[in-house]
Amino acid sequence: MQGIEVLFMGNNMLRLLDGLWVTLRLSLISIGLSLVIGIFVGAFMLVKNPVVKAICRVYIEIVRIMPQLVWLFIIFFGITKLTGINLNGETAAVIMLTIWGASEVGDLVRAAFSAIPKHQFESGLSLGLKKVQLYAYIIFPQAIRGLVPDIINLSTRMIKTTALVSLIGVTEVLKVGKQIIDANRFEYPNAALWVYAAIFMMYFLICFPLSLLSRKLTKKRGE
């Protein structure tokens, strides 16, 4: 059972944290892009035009029906084969996470705006507010308050999904962990236990506070 020292030997811990930063960087870039694109997807879904609506619905459902890992394979192997463009693992990961994240954000945005009762719009207009004022002072503040906890929740899901990218050869925290285990195979045969336990805790320490925050905001929204 011994071997926990392996985590603190040399610069092993630093290397793991470096790997974790790769994971987080990919997640953060993807979350940012998803938010920007997802807001447009959500806006398109609220448009009255049934064709635009249907296209968005189909996009969301197609993304949702497949496991994220399948999408990652399609993008990483498929696009290269189809177009000859050689994507590196990190780019493929960001593309996959963004396509998926944007569809989820879009659906959340749609839900947040649809949840605002019609009388809010009507009361605002009957008070003589202009369209811009109506949205700036009445609709957006309510929609955003509803949206933030769900977006935080989605972010934890995206961070967890980023763990998949080790399977297409991105050197993130899981891959670094494997390297450390392999490098210490003889001196510390039990390294795998501690390294994977450490990575488990790293993910937990990142996602748990976010989950708590999301839950707290959701409760606040309910009052």
Add this chain to the structure above:
Amino acid sequence: MDWSFIQKFTPMYVEAAVLTVTIGVIGILLAIALGLLCALVKYYKIPVARQIVAVYIELSRNTPLIVQLFFLYFGLPKAGILLSSEACGVIGLAFLGGSYMAESFLSGLKSVGKIQLESAESLGLRRGQVMRYIVIPQAASVSVPALAANVIFLLKETSVFSAVSLADLMYVAKDLIGMYYNTGEALTMLVAAYLVIILPISIVFSLLERRMRRAGN
């Protein structure tokens, strides 16, 4: 599209799909059992067990399945616990799914108002009867859609099993891509296989959800 390639390797995909579904179903059933247990512990506020369940739920919900599987498959043998790939898949899925199922069960149980419980009790119903005639019928309309969503989520998560060398659909696809470079065909068959598994379930569940919602109102 090379049809002879597709024909030749379809049996491999079928075999892998059967394995994916088998392990998925066993894992999901265990997850439902574990989830129900955890939900009841939380619902009846059983001391000590309640804290353990709370810690378990947070650990399970805030870590990715692939890390859980790596710990089970590569880590635990170092502590003397050797698990096969299949066992890891089932345990991992149950560990992950249990917490999601627990939350779905609990949200249903909690949706039944206190007034209902008190009324039932004052009518002279016993604890078991309250559960059976009052709580479960009402909780189901809240829980079932959430449970169904979890089932689909867990089925999709099974795609990670290849990482612990389980010969599932992803594993076969990656193998074929590596061996023959027939990327297009291998990926098309992969997508088709997952569609065959997930699409019917997803359609059935959305019909079920619609009916449940009508029953709930």
